[in-house]
Amino acid sequence: MSIWPKFSSSFFLIIFSGLCLLMAGGCAYFGLVSYPELVQEKKQLLVSGNFDKALRSLESGISSGNCQVLNLMEQGMIRHMQGDYQGSIYSFEQALALISSFEDRAVISARSVASQLLTLPMNDNAIPYYGYPFERVLINTYQAMNYLFLGNLEGARVEVRRADQRQTKELERHNKEVSEYQRWGSSRGIEVNNYAGVQELRDELQTLSGSTMSSFQNAFTYYLSGIIYELNGEYNDAYIDYKKAYQLSPYFTCVRSDLLRLSRKLGFQEEYAEWSSRFQDLLKEEERQWPAGSLSSDAVGTELILFYSQGFICQKEQIKLTLPINNSLVSIALPVYSRKESTASSLLRVQAFDSEARLGTTSEVVNLDTLAIKALEEQLPVIITRQLARIISKAAISRQVENNNLAFVATSLYNILSENADLRNWLMLPNNIQILRRRLSAGRHEFTWRLESRFGQVQSIHKTTVTLQDGDICLVNLRSVDGRLLANVKVLPKA
Numbered sequence: 001m002s003i004w005p006k007f008s009s010s011f012f013l014i015i016f017s018g019l020c021l022l023m024a025g026g027c028a029y030f031g032l033v034s035y036p037e038l039v040q041e042k043k044q045l046l047v048s049g050n051f052d053k054a055l056r057s058l059e060s061g062i063s064s065g066n067c068q069v070l071n072l073m074e075q076g077m078i079r080h081m082q083g084d085y086q087g088s089i090y091s092f093e094q095a096l097a098l099i100s101s102f103e104d105r106a107v108i109s110a111r112s113v114a115s116q117l118l119t120l121p122m123n124d125n126a127i128p129y130y131g132y133p134f135e136r137v138l139i140n141t142y143q144a145m146n147y148l149f150l151g152n153l154e155g156a157r158v159e160v161r162r163a164d165q166r167q168t169k170e171l172e173r174h175n176k177e178v179s180e181y182q183r184w185g186s187s188r189g190i191e192v193n194n195y196a197g198v199q200e201l202r203d204e205l206q207t208l209s210g211s212t213m214s215s216f217q218n219a220f221t222y223y224l225s226g227i228i229y230e231l232n233g234e235y236n237d238a239y240i241d242y243k244k245a246y247q248l249s250p251y252f253t254c255v256r257s258d259l260l261r262l263s264r265k266l267g268f269q270e271e272y273a274e275w276s277s278r279f280q281d282l283l284k285e286e287e288r289q290w291p292a293g294s295l296s297s298d299a300v301g302t303e304l305i306l307f308y309s310q311g312f313i314c315q316k317e318q319i320k321l322t323l324p325i326n327n328s329l330v331s332i333a334l335p336v337y338s339r340k341e342s343t344a345s346s347l348l349r350v351q352a353f354d355s356e357a358r359l360g361t362t363s364e365v366v367n368l369d370t371l372a373i374k375a376l377e378e379q380l381p382v383i384i385t386r387q388l389a390r391i392i393s394k395a396a397i398s399r400q401v402e403n404n405n406l407a408f409v410a411t412s413l414y415n416i417l418s419e420n421a422d423l424r425n426w427l428m429l430p431n432n433i434q435i436l437r438r439r440l441s442a443g444r445h446e447f448t449w450r451l452e453s454r455f456g457q458v459q460s461i462h463k464t465t466v467t468l469q470d471g472d473i474c475l476v477n478l479r480s481v482d483g484r485l486l487a488n489v490k491v492l493p494k495a
Helices: 011-024 035-047 051-061 065-082 085-105 110-117 133-149 153-186 196-209 219-231 235-248 253-265 269-278 280-289 368-400 405-418
Strands: 302-310 317-325 328-336 348-354 357-361 363-367 432-440 443-453 458-468 473-481 484-492
Touching: 035 051, 035 065, 051 065, 065 085, 065 133, 085 133, 133 153, 133 219, 133 368, 133 473, 153 219, 153 368, 196 317, 196 328, 196 368, 219 235, 219 253, 219 363, 235 253, 253 269, 253 280, 253 363, 253 432, 269 280, 302 348, 317 368, 328 368, 348 432, 357 432, 363 368, 368 432, 443 473, 443 484, 458 473, 458 484
Parallel strands: 302 473
Antiparallel strands: 302 432, 317 328, 348 357, 348 443, 363 432, 443 458, 473 484
């Protein structure tokens, strides 16, 4: 049985509609301008501090069509960077509503996959963008952070629970989608994972993603959950999520202290003994900062919780890959992350000072570059299967119009213009996220946040004066953009 589909003569009229759709836009106008190129101007506006103009540019430029959700995600992050947490909540709520509507409609089955793969051949840029699974998890995570900085602990608690549920749901959805796509390909002799070029690409992505095992869970989401549960007095839930964060990011120093502190407070003697054995270097410091029986909500002293986000996440670029199919060699356009792009941001740290006293250095809880690279690697079989399905359909069209000059020209033009890789991702996300937690005394504090390279070179300095009462929690949200440090401070009074 031939894998080449047949099309009726009226089908070719649709080609012209396809060309019009490509020219109409979405996020990649006529396939000539990629999404990263469109967003670059907005990034430059942020670097210069012109947040309002960047937002207006997003609202007027790519506010509808296939990038509507992505546009809202970008707006939500810019408003979060500004400290406009209520505005950020509004943007993310709109994005989540559209995603929810999509999820309600998207039932993954053999029939639905076959229907997707036999529709009008275009490219993945023509598919509405609803975010990679890890990005959708991060929408809920940042939404929780927005509520936290507004002092709405219940709203924050709701969002971290949603983020936790989404992490499980997204993995199940992904596994089912990959399985159905592989089944469709196998029935047509297409075994994506057997192509040498595909395996080489996956190996390269695995190398770039390092020790990241999965994009569906991340330590930042779990650690933020732990903070919020702890502030709500749900210490067992906080301890559980701190343990999950540790499993995903064992070199994140803050969570080690939290495991020691909470296991001791909750009376988990065996676990406290285990953590004490693992983290012997932290014991004395923990005992000094957190006297026996104390928790962050106790009215003895105050606590500083500092979040630092660095730069921008890496962006995709396009490559061409040649694969054998049906006794022919075909070329497909694929999104990739290059080694140069994924390492473009040298790791910076924030040194925190209270007057002249050094409080400590931020510790990385998650690297979003490696998470994005892992997400692409996980999605690659689906992306390639869609590409090959389109090529099969386009080849069939070309065979049927060889004797019709007008149709042949239109089809050839359509094939050329429609073959572009989908380079979309949430580009306002930071490269990595770091955290510092310190116990403080009540009173007036003259904080200095010093952004430094790994060689100690100072990039930026920001100073803040805060007066704290017993039991207060001082939340600090820092973001560096091209060496410029943005800061927002919120004091949560003891409940």
